Amino acid sequence: MIRNDWTKEEISEIYHKPVLDLIYQAATIHRQYHEPNEVQVCTLLSIKTGGCPEDCAYCPQAARYHTDIKVEKLLDVQTVLQKAQEAKEAGSTRFCMGAAWREVRNNRDFDKVLEMVKGVAQMGLEVCCTLGMLTEEQAIKLKEAGLYAYNHNLDTSEEFYDEIISTRTYQDRLNTIANANKAKISVCSGGIIGMGETIEDRIGMLHTLATLPEHPESVPVNALVPVAGTPLENQPKVSVWEMVRMIATARILMPKAMVRLSAGRVRMSVEEQALCFLAGANSIFAGDKLLTTPNPDYISDQEMFQVLNLKPRQAYKNELTESLNV
Template sequence: MNDYHTIEQIYSQPLEDLIQQALQAKKVFGKNDLQFCQLLNIKSGGCSEDCKYCAQSAHYRTSIEKSSLLDEETIFEAGKKAKENGATRFCLGAAWKGLSHEELKTKQICKIISKISSLGLELCLSLGFLTEKAALMLKESGLSVYNHNLNTGPNYYPKIATTHSFQDRLQTIEIVQKVGLKLCSGGIIGMGESLKDRLEMLYYLRTLPEPPESVPINVYMPIKGTPLYAQSNFSYIDLVRIIATARILFPTSRIRLAAGRKLLDESIQTLCYIAGVNSIFIGEKLLTQNNVQLETDLAWLKRLNLQKEGYTKLYS
């Protein structure tokens, strides 16, 4: 299945057959639960990169408020709250180009990791590009997982960012896996890309030495002031097909329905779960946009008679 054309054939088969194949792949994972992850934006706005979908880029005028790096205690308290809400993974994101081992902010992040590791949550960072030494520093501080999305395929990439390349993203992914961190990497659908671009993104993830520990599938959320604000080109069946294809390609990975879930009604989210999703973000807010309310998610799980990761019974 490392061949692009095989991936295309998987995606394009009759929907019922695709779903059946995805259901078989779900059995390989071995758990019929849903992972709750909570995401915290620890430094907002002012990013030097020009990603055309992102409200935090300094290149565009958006309504996002800029903020400096949050202090350790604020992040620690947010982690405690995430755990109380049922999250087993705590994800931190920051709007900047990345981390080098020589920078003060890298040492600050390592200190934060050391502090919040005591919460017993799996910790994931999404902080941009990494040098190998910076990645090692993060790992030694207690980091479990690093998120670095490919976002789309290589041919479409220059249309969503010009301050870095698709190859730059692959290089950071290579570093993450080389130092022994778990990799979280996926993409965004609905930015004007073609089906081939979406499938090429999955193809490149499939050809990595080790499959990603988790594959987030994000639905593009138009944000006023960004170049892609008026862009949207996906159907809900497109989303379900991408999720099912990802499940088949990565049977041992968490497939996360990430950003944009608020745009989906319960029936579509349920179909996404059937197709292979076993992880979601909880919390009122993602990096910049609103998310589904926790009470709504808990009611949905109860209707599905589905357990959360790390729990043996449903919430009442």
């Protein structure tokens, strides 16, 4: 049964189970709701890089930090559509466009993004955007252009949030998620571990996601990739067991969601990634960059898929499944 009334105590009990029992429970639930050998392959493109006014402590695109990221204006529509076509040919079925904005503004750049969304949707790809804060009216425009999903991560727990970001509130994030939901856009929302948070903070973030009126369609679990010049540049590497616990707990709490093994994958072996898939992850980002941080290239992922006998999930599978069940 899908539940939206989880308590933090229940989530803590799940998270702290003996790890092999936790993986077994998550794998069992995963098989009830998903094809166990199917993984959604997504591509994330930075369509507007750097110069962001926010102060997210993990992000090399914040204007106030001295990183080696060069500020670039919004890409032109044809360049983005070419990148989407290349991603499709390489096996991706979801294409996500990220802009280093604090919020969406009603201007020519937003009009261009709407054109990009239309063009990518016409290719048969699930199209996703992550553009910062969003009003309900803007969400409706994106939906009408063909947007399938909107990414807006919570990043961490409400209690730890102020340690990471001061330029917007936790409620701002929840409002954007609500606006996407109202526009009937599927929500992609997760967070990052390894930023100095406690286990209770991780449980708190999962609690917020799992008690939303509707679970996110996609839940990215990121391991911090420390970047020189950001406040978190010296954070230690997250262990695979921490990732496994987060992924398995997310899978148990939100059975229908796509749980995405996201940032940090470049520092994981095939064996470690296989553990994450066993624990319930069924989505990855492909391509050698996640916005501005390193990621395994397409060739490495194709080799991993062959070794693990994984197959890419087709686009719009949820809709196809629902239409067949009618």
